[in-house]
Amino acid sequence: MRSVKFVRVLFSLVALLGCSSEETLGPPGSVSAPPPADGGAAPTGPASPATGQTAVGTRKCTDCHGANMAGSAAKLGGQPAGIDLYAPNLTPDPETGIGSWTDSQLRYAIREGIDKDGLKLCPQMQHYLTMPEDEVASIIAYLRSLPPVKNAVRESVCPPLKR
Numbered sequence: 001m002r003s004v005k006f007v008r009v010l011f012s013l014v015a016l017l018g019c020s021s022e023e024t025l026g027p028p029g030s031v032s033a034p035p036p037a038d039g040g041a042a043p044t045g046p047a048s049p050a051t052g053q054t055a056v057g058t059r060k061c062t063d064c065h066g067a068n069m070a071g072s073a074a075k076l077g078g079q080p081a082g083i084d085l086y087a088p089n090l091t092p093d094p095e096t097g098i099g100s101w102t103d104s105q106l107r108y109a110i111r112e113g114i115d116k117d118g119l120k121l122c123p124q125m126q127h128y129l130t131m132p133e134d135e136v137a138s139i140i141a142y143l144r145s146l147p148p149v150k151n152a153v154r155e156s157v158c159p160p161l162k163r
Helices: 002-018 049-058 103-112 133-145
Strands: none
Touching: 049 133, 103 133
16 A cells, blocks of 8 residues: 555656646645536637637647547556556546536636546646637537547546546
C-alpha cells in the first residue's frame, strides 16, 4: 500500500511539472465545487458543429479520444508504472458518455479541468482557460451532434482516482 501511495505522489509531481495545460490546477486529489448545472457564458456567435469538428482536430482531441470520440479501451501510453489512463467516451451516450452532462458542465471541464462532480480531470487532459467562447460552444455542439456510442471504457486511475 505504501508503494501505491509513493507512485501516486510521484505521478502527481511528474504530472504537475510536465502538464501541458494552460494553467496548473491545485494539488491532485483536491475537490472543487461542482460546475454550475446551468448558466455560464453565452457564445457571441452561433455554435457550429463543423467549426467544433475542426477545433477538435486542431486541438488533437482525437489522438486520445479516438476518431469517433468514443474513448479507448486501450491504456494511454507514456504513463508511469501503476498508472492506468483511459480516454473517456465523449459521445452523447447518457450512460457511458457525456449525454447526462449539461453544456455548462462541459464548458467547465474544457475551460477549468473540473468534471461534473467537481473532481479534477486527469492531468493529461488539457484545459483551456483562454479558449474563445465561440470555440467552446462549437466543440460542445460538435460533441452533441455525434451519434451516441455505448462504450464502457475502463476508468482511469489517476490522482484523483476516477472510479
